[in-house]
Amino acid sequence: MKVSKPRGTRDFLPEETARRRNVENIMRQVVTKWGYKEIITPTFEHLELFTLKSGEGVVGELYNFNDKGNREMTLRPELTAPVMRMYVNEMQAMSRPLKLFYFENCFRYERPQKGRFREFWQFGVEVIGSNRADADAEIIALATNMIEAAGIKGDLHVGHLGIIRHILKDTEDEQKSKIMRLVDKKDDTGLDDYFEEINASAELRRNLLELICLSGSDAIAKAREILGNIEEIDKFEELLTFLDAYGIDYIIDLGIARGLDYYTGMVFEIYAEGLGAQNQVCGGGSYQLISLFGGGDVPSTGFGVGFDRIMEVCEIQPPKENKVVIVATDDTRIDAIKVATEMRKELTVYVDIMKRNFKSQLSYANNTEADYAIIIGKKEIESGKLTVKDMQSGEQTQLELGEAIRMIKSK
Secondary structure, three states: OOOOOOOOOOOOOHHHHHHHHHHHHHHHHHHHHOOOEEOOOOOEEEOHHHHHHHOHHHHHHOOEEEOOOOOEEEEOOOOHHHHHHHHHHHHOOOOOOEEEEEEEEEEOOOOOEOOEOOEEEEEEEEEEOOOOHHHHHHHHHHHHHHHHHOOOOEEEEEEEHHHHHHHOOOOOHHHHHHHHHHHHOOOHHHHHHHHHHHOOOHHHHHHHHHHHOOEOOOHHHHHHHHHOOOHHHHHHHHHHHHHHHHOOOOEEEOOOOOOOOOEEEEEEEEEEOOOOOOOEEEEEEEEOOHHHHOOOOOOEEEEEEEHHHHHHHOOOOOOOOOEEEEEEOHHHHHHHHHHHHHHOOOOEEEEOOOOOOHHHHHHHHHHOOOOEEEEEOHHHHHHOOEEEEEOOOOOEEEEOHHHHHHHHHHO
16 A cells, blocks of 8 residues: 655655755854754644634644644744743753754745745744844844855845834734734734724824835834834834844835734845745744743744745755776675775765665766766785776776775865
């Protein structure tokens, strides 16, 4: 009986796995150079961790289940909540700010489509303990550095939810949440209908609709015309000053809402070229979430990178390594293992484990596009020198083991 992989999941063959690992390692190198430390959280968590953050409505999107103790559990749909839970459980006594990162798979029960899967990978970063513009700017600069290091070209849009929330300060919390979600979806028709439903004032409608349409270099000046000299705009300008110091190109976009209640201040999104409509590859902002899990009023700033979308447009290939195939006779198989053991300290080496004959081993080396074949027969054992065959040119050279390693490494 043939068993297929579950819908919305993927198998990664060796070539694609190597490509993904290479890009992952490039991103890791960037984030570690900025002083961030990796953490790992469980693949499954208590269901309430995510319903506390996102409400009961999120359950329909989860792979949730009852374990053998009848406890309600779920595979993690994202990693921000688990990291905040980890902080409350394990890290409150540590010096702040905490600079953390993670790279893990997540699970959501949704309709699979291009760039969207039921199992997907997320690279994320969190700063816990600072609500300063410095921290916000560092997070944005780090995100852009990681995206650029992966060879992705994109546009950075930066906004500030505090400015939008200022307009909605006299609105009921439930109404405020619904408005923010509609703004996030850019559902202008739905927003108009909802304003009618709640009988919103003409001033609120006008100010909000004008504000969320603001973008570009004059957005700050126009926001002041609408709202006056409010503190939230001052904070946003301070953030932009830091971004200028990092030399980052950005677009002011006050229509970014992120759609989640726990975002409080700066928000940003990065849109990549070559992905069509679903082109957002990174998003984040500053938020207050730790208090929800019993950890006090601790500010956080972070972002998540949609790694699968990155891989759709990333053209970076893994660095090429010279592949070496050892070709031996029946009499020299033991000697071949000893040679391979030494060579593997510095090279990628294949030794036949199918008991192929001499000719078939050479054919294997050719068919698998090996760079070199190391021939070990009786003559080589007696002379103490290996026959090194360049599989591209066909040239053969007699070299001692150390010389062979150095020659292949130098190519």
